[in-house]
Amino acid sequence: MNTILNVKNLSVTFDAQKVVQDVSFALKKGEYLALVGPNGAGKSTLLKTIINDNRKFVGSFSFCSDIKLGYVAQKNSDDIYFPATVKEVIKSGFKQNFFSFRLNRQEKEFFQSVVSELNLSSLLKKSFYSLSGGQKRAVLIARALCTGSDLLILDEPASGLDNIASSRLYESIRTVKNRFNTAIIMVGHDINRLCSEADLILCLEHTVKFIGKSTDFIKTPIYKELVEHLV
């Protein structure tokens, strides 16, 4: 059994409103699940509940034992006064050991492989806050990978990016999945792109409207509705 996440009848209430109702799904190792739906459908709430950032829920979710999670939030802090180089941000993904200023040999090798796969080598000494939106997201994905994550949870990573930056980001995510066999749950609005990249689609509008293969999703009326609203 290689199921790494099992969600059963999960309901989340926020400000006396049921934002997420009765959601169930299972995710296997290395699978890519795209979470789609209109704004306010409860997608981010669902993710935040899974990463334990929101405790008021009914139902259950469970991970396989010893799972490592990587998370990239929808909105990065806009604090321009936090001094951090790209290298420091990515390194902070590794497990914290006492007096850990340097990476050990294994960590260094993994760091190098992540940095080169995501084309971040030339940015390591730059200030994180001097980067473009797309570059920042790539750095945060690299950081999430350095946790050794079995499951990468990405909350609208392409939000606010132009088409080129967005395209590069999707390529990076595909690279990560193929190279590191990391399972991915990603919230996004680029329905067509997600349908071509993801293994599974979960369409959420407070409740589950569709869950299944992306090849089946594109035949449904919900897909047509979502795509129409994008045009």
Added chain:
Amino acid sequence: MIDSIFSIFEYDFMFRALVTGVALCACASVIGVSLVLKHYSMMGDGLSHVGFGALCFSVVLNASALYVSIPIVLTCAFLLLNLPGKTKIQKDSIIAVMSTAALASGVMIISVTEGINTDICNYLFGSILSLTDEDMYICLISSVLILLIFFMFFRNFFSVGFDMTFAKVQGVNVKLFNTILALMSALVIVLGMKMMGALLISNIIVVPAICAMMIFKSYKAVVFHSLIASMLCFLIGLVLSFELSTPTGASIVLINMLSLLIHFLLKLLLNR
């Protein structure tokens, strides 16, 4: 000239001030980096007012100022770091309320009991002459402990400061680190009140961090530069205050302000 500078530390009170001050500035500067980055720059000021209130209370009880102040300031530091998350009140509002209430309570306690005396004045503005051997040893041991904890969990402090949500997902006990930061801040404030004064102590916490952040873009460089700048400014301030017979706390603060100006000019130069 260097000989004459070293010779001033042959006086017992100057030696005590040197050891206490260097130790205090070292840990104040590293804590200051975390506080400034979390937008808690005014926390030092707020806690020092709480410390003053606690001190007045200890004078009335005829108890040791340190042993009464530490638990009170620790509790307030813990509340300051956790209340904004649990209530909808902003952190600067909580600091304003807490510090003014503590100051007023202290003034009220003193006015209806003892009246303002030398001890109270020394704690408000600092006095290196009032430092005892006990103060020096307590400060030294506490500072070594604070620095050990900070550097032992260096990457954790970075993680929690940079992205709390990610740190939580990673399994870092964010609440614990916030608590540790609160405790360390409170300890530095209480220990530093006697030498620097309750009204001035927050300067050595905040200014070195701001100076370092003007020039350096890496967290590690900011922390180490803040540490060095803080200790250097303290030494210069202490020596100058002896030579010119000026109040030590105020002299150190003004040297820190000069350092801030120099860093600002350096930043302008580097940006050209």
